[in-house]
Amino acid sequence: xxxxxxxxxxxxxxxxxxxxxxxxxxxxxxxxxxxxxxxxxxxxxxxxxxxxxxxxxxxxxxxxxxxxxxxxxxxxxxxxxxxxxxxxxxxxxxxxxxxxxxxxxxxxxxxxxxxxxxxxxxxxxxxxxxxxxxxxxxxxxxxxxxxxxxxxxxxxxxxxxxxxxxxxxxxxxxxxxxxxxxxxxxxxxxxx
Amino acid sequence: xxxxxxxxxxxxxxxxxxxxxxxxxxxxxxxxxxxxxxxxxxxxxxxxxxxxxxxxxxxxxxxxxxxxxxxxxxxxxxxxxxxxxxxxxxxxxxxxxxxxxxxxxxxxxxxxxxxxxxxxxxxxxxxxxxxxxxxxxxxxxxxxxxxxxxxxxxxxxxxxxxxxxxxxxxxxxxxxxxxxxxxxxxxxxxxxxxxxxxxxxxxxxxxxxxxxxxxxxxxxxxxxxxxxxxxxxxxxxxxxxxxxxxxxxxxxxxxxxxxxxxxxxxxxxxxxxxxxxxxxxxxxxxxxxxxxxxxxxxxxxxxxxxxxxxxxxxxxxxxxxxxxxxxxxxxxxxxxxxxxxxxxxxxxxxxxxxxxxxxxxxxxxxxxxxxxxxxxxxxxxxxxxxxxxxxxxxxxxxxxxxxxxxxxxxxxxxxxxxxxxxxxxxx
Numbered sequence: 001x002x003x004x005x006x007x008x009x010x011x012x013x014x015x016x017x018x019x020x021x022x023x024x025x026x027x028x029x030x031x032x033x034x035x036x037x038x039x040x041x042x043x044x045x046x047x048x049x050x051x052x053x054x055x056x057x058x059x060x061x062x063x064x065x066x067x068x069x070x071x072x073x074x075x076x077x078x079x080x081x082x083x084x085x086x087x088x089x090x091x092x093x094x095x096x097x098x099x100x101x102x103x104x105x106x107x108x109x110x111x112x113x114x115x116x117x118x119x120x121x122x123x124x125x126x127x128x129x130x131x132x133x134x135x136x137x138x139x140x141x142x143x144x145x146x147x148x149x150x151x152x153x154x155x156x157x158x159x160x161x162x163x164x165x166x167x168x169x170x171x172x173x174x175x176x177x178x179x180x181x182x183x184x185x186x187x188x189x190x191x192x
Numbered sequence: 193x194x195x196x197x198x199x200x201x202x203x204x205x206x207x208x209x210x211x212x213x214x215x216x217x218x219x220x221x222x223x224x225x226x227x228x229x230x231x232x233x234x235x236x237x238x239x240x241x242x243x244x245x246x247x248x249x250x251x252x253x254x255x256x257x258x259x260x261x262x263x264x265x266x267x268x269x270x271x272x273x274x275x276x277x278x279x280x281x282x283x284x285x286x287x288x289x290x291x292x293x294x295x296x297x298x299x300x301x302x303x304x305x306x307x308x309x310x311x312x313x314x315x316x317x318x319x320x321x322x323x324x325x326x327x328x329x330x331x332x333x334x335x336x337x338x339x340x341x342x343x344x345x346x347x348x349x350x351x352x353x354x355x356x357x358x359x360x361x362x363x364x365x366x367x368x369x370x371x372x373x374x375x376x377x378x379x380x381x382x383x384x385x386x387x388x389x390x391x392x393x394x395x396x397x398x399x400x401x402x403x404x405x406x407x408x409x410x411x412x413x414x415x416x417x418x419x420x421x422x423x424x425x426x427x428x429x430x431x432x433x434x435x436x437x438x439x440x441x442x443x444x445x446x447x448x449x450x451x452x453x454x455x456x457x458x459x460x461x462x463x464x465x466x467x468x469x470x471x472x473x474x475x476x477x478x479x480x481x482x483x484x485x486x487x488x489x490x491x492x493x494x495x496x497x498x499x500x501x502x503x504x505x506x507x508x509x510x511x512x513x514x515x516x517x518x519x520x521x522x523x524x525x526x527x528x529x530x531x532x533x534x535x536x537x538x539x540x541x542x543x544x545x546x547x548x549x550x551x552x553x554x555x556x557x558x559x560x561x562x563x564x565x566x567x568x569x570x571x572x573x574x575x576x577x578x579x580x581x582x583x584x585x586x587x588x589x590x591x592x593x594x595x596x597x598x599x600x601x602x603x604x605x606x607x608x609x610x611x612x613x614x615x616x617x618x619x
Contacts (some may be wrong), residue, residue, distance in 0.1 A: 007337055008282055014333040015275045018303055019268070021330060023311045026264065029314040055254065056315075131317040135256040170315040181256055 029169045036164030037107055039084060039092040043159045043173070055139035056131045057180075059159055059173065064114075066094045073112050074116045074123055081166060082109045082125060091158065099124060099164070110166040114150070129161055129170035138184045145175070145183050229290075234443055236294035237342055244270075244301025251305045251312070251558075260313055267309035274299030278338060296340035300331050324354040334383050341394035345401060351375060352405040355363065359412035364424050368412050375405070390440070398449035399441075403432050407454060413489045419475055420490035422462065423531055424497055429458035430524025431501035437518065446566075460518050460574055463548045463570060464581055469541050472534045498528065519554045523547050550577045556607065565611060 008077055041060040074080070084107045085095040095106075102108050115124040157180075160172045173180045199213045208216075247270050255263065277295040285291040304327045310316075311323065328350040335343045355371035382402065385395050410428055414421045435441065436452025446452070465471070485491055504523060526547070534540030552574035559568025579596050582588060 004286070010333065010608065011279060011282055011337045014330075014337060015279070016276070018271065018330050022271075022306050025310050025314070025316070055252075056312075078272075118448045128317060129315060130314050133312040135254045136252070138256065151205070161399070181378075 006041055008181075012097050028167060032162050032164045032167050032169045033171070036162035036167075036169070038171075039107075039161050039163055040088070040090060040158040040174075041092050041161060056133040056134045057139055057173065059127075059130045059132060059170075061127055061130075061159075063091070063093055064127065066097055066123050066125070067121060068097060068123060069135055074113050075114055076116060077112050080113055080125075081108070082111045084163070086107060092161075094125070097125070107163055108166055109163055109168055129159065129168050129169075132159070132170060132173045132180075134181065134184075138181065138188075141184045141187060142180050144174075145180065145187055211271055218225050219368050225371035225424075232290045233238075233293060236290040237297055240294035241301070244298050244305070248305045248308065249299060253380060253595040254312060263309060263329075264315050267306045267313070270297075271306040274302040278334075282338070288606040292338050293340055293342045296334050296343045298345070300334060300343055300346050303327060303330050314557060319357075321354055321357040324350055325370070326355060332374075332377055335378065339384075341381075341385065341392075341398070344378055344385075347378055348375075348398075348401050348405050352408055355409045355412050368409070371409055371412070371502055375409075386440075395446045396450075399448060400454075401423040403435075403451050403454045407432075407458065410493065413493045415489055418490065419471075419478065420485065420488065421495050422466065423528055424458065424490060424494040425429055425462055426524045427494060427497040427501050429455045430521050431455070431461065431497060431504065433459070433518065433520045433524075434501060434504045437508065437521075438504075456520055459523060459549065460548070460577070463523070463551075464577055466544045467541065467578065467581055468585070472538070475534055476536065489594075519551045523551065545557065545578065545582075548574060552578065560607070560611065563615060565608070568611060569604075572600075572607065575603070576600055 041059075042062040068074075081101055082097050083095040083097070083102055084092050087093045109127070111128055112126040113123055114126040116122070157173065157175045159170055160174060162169045162171060175183055196217070196478040197209075199216055200209045203210055203213045215251055251267075258266075274295065278299050281288065281291040281295045307327055307330075308325060327550070328347055331343060331350075332347060334340060335347060351371055351374040354374075358368040385398060389395055407425075407428065410424060413424075432451045433455030436449045436455055441449045441451060442444075448539065501524065505525075510518065526543075528542050530540050530547075533543070554570055554573050555571030555574060557569055559565070579600050582596070583593055
């Protein structure tokens with residue numbers, strides 16, 4: 001009887017951990033969403049899929065490289081802190097990168113080094129929000145919509161991201177200020 | 193032919209007494225368990241598997257029109273349902289295998305669905321491998337708490353997928369040594385299964401899945417000294433073959449012995465690959481620096497597996513004559529020497545071809561001795577495969593190749609005909 005109690009206790013513990021892990025993720029994101037600062041990253045979306053999580057669009061960011069004078073020995077794949085600023089048109093720009101956490105009250109973002117040039121002077125950065133999940137029927141259309149908008153230079157696509165203490169949450173992908181979900185929905189209705 | 197019918201026929205013919213017949217019936221009833229019970233287990237598991245997978249697919253649709261809160265509610269609904277089901281089974285129906293296995297399958301899959309949905313809702317990129325790792329770690333305890341074989345099988349599949357996704361994927365630099373720890377964590381259950389239900393179907397599935405998982409994942413340790421992986425794999429296949437030859441597995445049917453079959457097929461496949469000159473050509477031209485090789489992960493992998501294999505070999509061979517050494521095992525030992533010779537000489541290619549040929553012939557003889565058509569034809573197939581490989585080498589003349597093929601083909605007919613005829617005369 002005693003061993004049965006231990007097993008049930010262990011099961012309850014496991015069940016709680018199974019709930020805690022996703023719940024913690026939700027909580028962390030909720031904080032960033034409610035009190036983080038909003039940034040706009042210029043981007044280009046394309047459409048692949050994941051066997052468990054479905055269709056999403058991958059975001060290719062325009063401003064993802066930086067020239068750095070400091071020879072800090074960057075390694076491909078390492079996590080670094082990216083300090084951000086906003087340009088005169090309101091889009092996010094990389095101000096500088098560092099291995100240590102910024103002390104002052106600056107806006108920064110934890111990201112990974114995708115590629116370092118041989119002499120270590122130019123970094124390409126992988127932002128931690130390059131996936132935007134969409135309903136399966138819409139992901140491909142979203143890419144088409146974007147491509148149609150491409151030749152027209154007045155059209156701007158960007159990702160809306162909230163950032164707080166290095167953590168980030170991707171909220172939406174916009175083309176000319178309208179959510180890509182809305183645009184695709186309207187396109188699909190127009191075709192019917 | 194069914195057993196009950198045969199027995200009643202034997203009783204009618206007065207070959208066995210009614211008492212013996214009852215004893216035989218009792219024996220088979222206690223041994224086989226109830227067939228209907230087994231059917232329930234299968235249906236229970238399949239039902240839960242389908243429902244669980246269905247939920248994952250529904251999740252993957254990404255419902256745009258639902259609000260974030262609604263989506264989160266649906267993320268946790270299957271998880272909580274699964275947990276309640278498992279809890280109920282633990283408290284009320286601990287002894288029902290059907291209940292335990294199907295509730296666990298459902299919970300296992302809902303954990304995956306829940307994490308998927310949460311990462312989806314917040315657009316967390318988190319690559320597939322870290323997703324799989326979290327999922328498997330959260331479900332590992334279920335194997336032991338629910339004593340669930342299906343959970344163990346799903347877990348083994350999951351960690352293999354994880355290791356492949358991590359190491360064979362885009363970022364080649366990432367390593368998956370964690371896999372070996374994860375595998376170790378599942379082995380105590382395998383041992384329990386071996387002690388308690390050595391003849392069960394679940395045990396047989398494990399006997400196939402575990403060696404298969406190791407074979408698939410071993411390649412992930414490869415880095416710069418990839419040539420050494422051939423030694424690691426040869427030793428691994430030899431090791432698997434030895435395990436398959438242990439007294440426990442020898443009692444089992446051949447088709448349930450994943451270790452032996454995979455060990456044998458793997459060795460032959462490797463030998464056939466190495467029977468071409470290109471590998472040895474590359475090996476001779478490649479500067480393998482001793483210092484670099486000796487610290488490479490490939491070297492350690494080869495060393496560990498070879499030592500393990502030698503250990504098992506020693507214990508199995510202790511009380512036997514050297515004549516009883518299986519050719520496959522011998523080749524995996526000899527390969528290390530062949531490899532070293534190959535660093536400087538051409539002889540290795542000839543040796544490898546000789547090995548394949550010898551194994552083929554010995555297998556044919558073995559099949560003939562034991563009157564086993566399967567083994568006999570396996571030996572013939574090895575020879576045929578060798579012949580086909582040589583067919584692609586352009587330096588043999590067409591005449592020689594033609595004669596080779598004709599003689600192997602005649603060999604096929606002759607041996608099978610001889611064997612079937614021999615069987616008939618014995619009958």
